Amino acid sequence: MAKVAGVDLSTVSRLLRDDRAASYRPETRARVLAAAEQLGYRVNAQARALRLGRQDSIAILVPDLDNFGFTAVLRGVQEACEEAGVTLLISEIGSSAPERTDRLAALAGRVDGVLVAHAQDTDTALQAWLDDIRLPSVFVQRSIPGASVSVLFDEENNAAAMVDHLVAMGHRDIAHLSGDLSTDTAKRRKVGFDSAMAAHGLSIPRGRRADGGWNIEGGRAAAEKLVAGRKRPTALAVDSLVQAIGMLGALHAKGLSIPDDISVITIDEHPLAAHTTPPLTTVYLDQRELGRRAATALLDWVDGTPAQNLIVESPSDIIDRGSTAPPVAQ
Known part of the structure; x- marks a missing residue:
């Protein structure tokens, strides 16, 4: 590829992983990208993750995969992950303590951060697990005492x-x-x-x-x-x-x-x-936007920018259908 682009190997390596890419001339960057496209080159995600000491994946903990109320949130999270080149792992953490503990343990060492879309005030096991793994964690539409960062609606x-x-x-x-x-x-x-x-x-x-x-x-x-x-x-x-x-x-x-x-x-x-x-x-x-904002906050945190609590402003628009009408005297 370096020969096709007319540059040295180190330039190709740096440009394709965006390492000091801004220091190169636009025409050099264009030649390298054109050569990569011509040769069908794709970044080896596993090698990149190994080099950076990262998994290039995050997890989202959901209460119930049958709950269609989370579909729009998940779609927003997935979109943000795709744009960042990060894999999303979805874990239904269950209602029983042993089931929840087992599924949480299975995520250890496999992700760079965690989105929590299910949490109860009394769920001390979840908070203990988050404290133990010491990874960035963002709560989505939920919060508990001691939560690190929450992205919520009003x-x-x-x-x-x-x-x-x-x-x-x-x-x-x-x-x-x-x-x-x-x-x-x-x-x-x-x-x-x-x-x-x-x-x-x-x-x-x-x-x-x-x-x-x-x-x-x-x-x-x-x-x-x-x-x-x-x-x-x-x-x-x-x-x-x-x-x-x-x-x-x-x-x-x-x-x-x-x-x-x-x-x-x-x-x-x-x-x-x-x-x-x-x-x-x-x-x-706008649950899709809530998911995007939460995932973006987590991914930025993983990249070194600390996240902050956020209230996503979403107009409470009424979609008026047939289930409401003026009251009729009983």
Whole structure:
């Protein structure tokens, strides 16, 4: 290749690994790149990683691969990794302690940094593992006490957007189907819901909130609790689309019509929301951008630029579909 480009071997080596590439003349760089293209040269990623003492891979820890709420986040992370030439390892860390410990241990020595998209306040094993591996770690849409760096949405604002939309339609008796309240995300959405209700002069009577985890089964069980009384709420604000799917099943099973009997709004937009019965009104968040920003922060940290906590500003846009309407007198 050096012969084709008309330069020495050291110049080819440095230019192809961007080592002091800026010090070479543009025409020299152009000749080397043209020769590499002509000869079909590709950088040996394994050799590069060995030279740099790096794995050229990062991991993302997710709670549940069945949770389609993470697909847009993962897409954003994958895009950032592809642009950086880094491999992304996805690990479903499981709910049981032994399962989680085994899967975390399997990542040791294989990655340069970790994105954490699942964490509970009480998960001391996860924090201990992160402390032990001493690698850059960025929490995505989650945080725990002692977390190094977190990239988050303004969850208070997202939850408030649900309340504002329902109140604008005339609803006053609004129940909250929350996420797992052992997670930072659910806690911040709870604060946003409560603050918005108070701002509108509305109370939250006992029995108007239920923890629905972050899954379909939890959403179903929580919805059954919230509509069990003689006087059901006129609207439900749901913390995630996954929970809302389970909630729809529970409401339909009870013979309730949506939105005639009860309106429903949820955080998280996904193509599936347009195909439920009825189509769900959602709060759109740019989860793809959240994933990109989190991955970029981690990759920059791996390259030596310390990351900082970040709130990704995303307008809480309402996609108004058939699941919300003004309340009908019960």
